[in-house]
Amino acid sequence: MLQRAPRTLILLAIPLAAALMVGCGGGGESDTAMEAVPAASMTTVDPATAGTISGTIMLDGEAPPADAIQMAADPNCARMHDSPVMTEFVITDMEGGLQNAFVYIKGGLEGMSFPVPTEPVVLNQEGCVYVPHVLGIQVGQELNILNSDATLHNIHATPTANQEFNIGQPVANMSTTRTFDTVEIMVPFKCDVHRWMNSYAGVLDHPYFAVSGMDGSFSIGNVPPGDYTVGVWHERLGEMEMAVTVGEMATADASFTYTASE
Amino acid sequence: MEHEKQGFVSKYIFSFDHKMIGKQYFTLAMSMGFIGGILAVLIRLQLGFPSQPWPFLENLFPVGMASGIMTPEFYVSLFTMHGTIMVFFLLSLLPVSGFGNFLIPLQIGARDMAFPFLNMLSFWTVVPGAIIIIISFFVEGGAAASGWTAYPPLSAIRSAIPGSDLGQTLWLVGMIFFVASFTMGGLNFVVTILNLRTKGLRMMRMPLTTWAQFVVGILGLLSFPALAAGALLLTFDRSLGTSFFLPAGIFIGDTLMPHEGGTPLLWQHLFWFLGHPEVYIIMLPAMGFTSDILATFCRRPIFGYRSMVYAIMAIGTLSFLVWGHHMFVSGMSPFLGSLFVVTTLAIAIPSAVKAFNWLFTIARARIQFTSASLFGLGVVSLFVTGGLTGIFLGTNAVDIQLHDTYFVVGHFHFIMAGAGLFGAFGAVYYWYPKMFGRMLSERLGKIHFWITFVAYYAVFFPMHYLGVSGMMRRIYDPNVYEFLQPLQPVNLFITIAAFVLFAGQLIFIYNYFVSMRRGAPATANPWNAAGLEWSTPAYPGHGNWEGEIPPAHRWPYDYSEPGKKRDFTPQWEA
């Protein structure tokens, strides 16, 4: 009986090895901040020659009317608002300036690399709405997700290129920090508890992006002179792009106009 | 039988000796049970003090308790893994794999199990399963978080909850290892009991513990493959894009899933086809231990031996016909529900038979109060309490309100977990001398019993109040609901009692490990018990008996037979 023991060792090694493999496989895919670009190859932008890209995003036609959000679905949310909160899918001002469009340099920066800002971008959950509704962030830059509400929010990011995450923040003032490791236009965020809540982050490997303001205007500064493709993205109206040449110390215009569908 | 001198590895690690394998199971099960207990403490911490910050815990769980506050997804992982670990890795491994292996050859007069190699293999198959289950806490997304029942689609779709990513995969792999091990064990039990009984040991002369292990072996062989099949199909759904449990139109994380044609109810049927027999896999050995322990310490034959055996068989058979009572409100056909009510309440009859037989064993006895007998009496009390609450849940009309509330949690912690755990404790106190050749400290054992018994009632009985008041199970913070807010004092009380209960178990662990070296040396038959296992030397070696295996001349319950000089007649005496 006992002489057989060594052979059993081999048999045992199989499940143990399998266990180890599964275990190690698990440990490998955690840290995303590791892939930040090394400092040595950074592109330096000469402020004396840098130009600006600016413009206005317009909507031609009638914006679809915003609806009142049924905040009564969670009394904790309803309590925080005196007047109805409206949806933020398409917001324009009187002149048709379109808010919350994400403008960025889509092409022309190939081969350049830029430092990752140490300052985190903050995504706040306040009054059961995401503030801001659209944001831009660099690869490797910290995204600080803050819950200012005394109710559960779960921040559920559903990117396709980056790693999905889903984090519950049950009480007020909880915050979580995440980073993205791949360029992606755009990463959607949702709260599954309050399904009217949504937000988007544009993840880029450079700092040349902006979100259009209340009047639809935007400005991207410190751009090295050159030829670029500028892209714009809007959650309901889609994407457009145009070619732009930025001269030394010059301001190039990159205004876009969306057409409202019936 | 002659034995060569064994090296450390072949004696303590890859041993073929059923006793050593049994003890290996004890160590594994107790380690897992300890972890499961810590998880329970964390669960209660949240329910007693909802979302309070505990900064020191951040060091242990940097993600789940970021800034010291437990996240809901971590809470879900906690009770998922608490259930999984306790049901499978403590309450199945300790009484069945542990005591089954240790006791069956001793009680039936065999040198070893029928397949010693298979026996060793089954232990070393469950070890990686346990390791994988523990590792799953430390992977991205955390451990599985779909409940110990792993209902799809929550368990099937990775983005449904963080734990459904790698954690759930590891859970499934761990369970497949467990099932493989348990099936090997069950086969070994059945073959050993059928073939290796000593001369004169007819089936109807077997101790009730062995009877229970025999039926458990059959239950395991027939029911666990259903879980294995389910787990495999679920793995396919998760990894290969099949749709056994997933219908069309599932929309999670802004994505419409490509599955179509399956149904989650299929998983529930497969799971509970195992799940309910599993409850009796845990219960039956505990019932057997209790019967043996009570007979010994009441100095009296077990009352109604024959009906006890029939009850074990009836419970075993019926346990395959009741799984639907977990699914009364699941969307299963209401007619089917009615059918399962009848079978479910039928199982109350053999259970009542056991309860009355125990009562009549204790009556007209001369009870010796040892730690073992106290735990045995504890089983009787818990079993009746838990059994009676089952009548509410088995009646489908009443189950509508109580289903998935704390009433259920209270119920199964009495009947399955409580009776199972107390039975296992009683068994350890009773058979420890045979396991290690030394006695456990009776003083510590009694302290352990009193803390455990009182705290157990204090923790789990008030859960019925919560359930009747409507508190759902598996909720992270009941105070979200206005109608549950008045229950917070009850939750706090339970939490404090749970801390005491957990602390009490540390006494047991201390006693168990220290007595291995420091306990008073045991004699061959320290309790004056009549069972065949007590005919072995004080610390039996490989092969169990030095000379011939003694034959069985009688049943193992001849205590206080009139006209005998001693108050017991061992089974091996003519």
Added chain:
Amino acid sequence: MADEPKGSRGSLQGIAMAVVIWAIVVLSSLYYVRYGVPELASDRGYLDSLYYVILGITGAAYILYQLALGYVIYRYRGDRPGAESSYWHESHKLELTWTIGTAAILIPIVFTGLIYWERVRGPAPEDAVTVMAVGAQFQWDFHYPGADGEFGRFDPTLYAIDNQIGLDETDPAAADDWVLTNQLVIPVNRPARILMRSKDVQHAIFLPNFRVKQDLVPGMTTEVWFTPVKTGSYEVACAELCGLGHYRMRAFLEVMEEADYRQWLSDNAPAAVADAGEPAADAPPASAE
């Protein structure tokens, strides 16, 4: 006996065991009656009656058995004077008594339960108000069919942030449909029929005050019906683990007087009551009022 386990005959353990068991029985029973089922607001009071009958029977069995257990432990403790145990271990009469006795108590419970089950799970009355509950992580959407009494078609490819239930607007039946998030409003004293479906994982709708609980299963439409008998605002819970926000999947059920319900309909969903006052499928036939 000289060779008995040390300390095992101390009377303390036996007496303590009896006292503790008795104390547990008394305390647990006394506290039990302090916690009742949530206030009843539906016609399902008969389920409560059955619950109390079972509570009476099992409560009595619990108290009697545990008291008896405590008593025999006390009475037959090993150190009592003249302690002797009996070899008596079989009595067919006794064993038959408690086997048949248990069965005799259980059979009426089973049959009453089955009759009530039939009543609860039987088809809903014709005049019921029908609402479709759509469960999702972690929100309830209550889909009202509108004046035509027909639910517009839904299509999972249409699920979106502003179309939670995936309603197909091109379906004529959808024109007067409307959706309430986490709020369900129904009239009192009229059967309410709740159809339900899930968008993602399993959920269960739990109306604690109405004795209603039913799972939502993806790929299936399940249903439940009941009659609210009391106006007021009640909580709706999810009772089946559905994810990290399971504990917050909470909605509100408002039960209104018939007239208030009509008023509420015309205030909130004008399209749905274009012909307000006329008994459409959604409105009750005259006899129900």
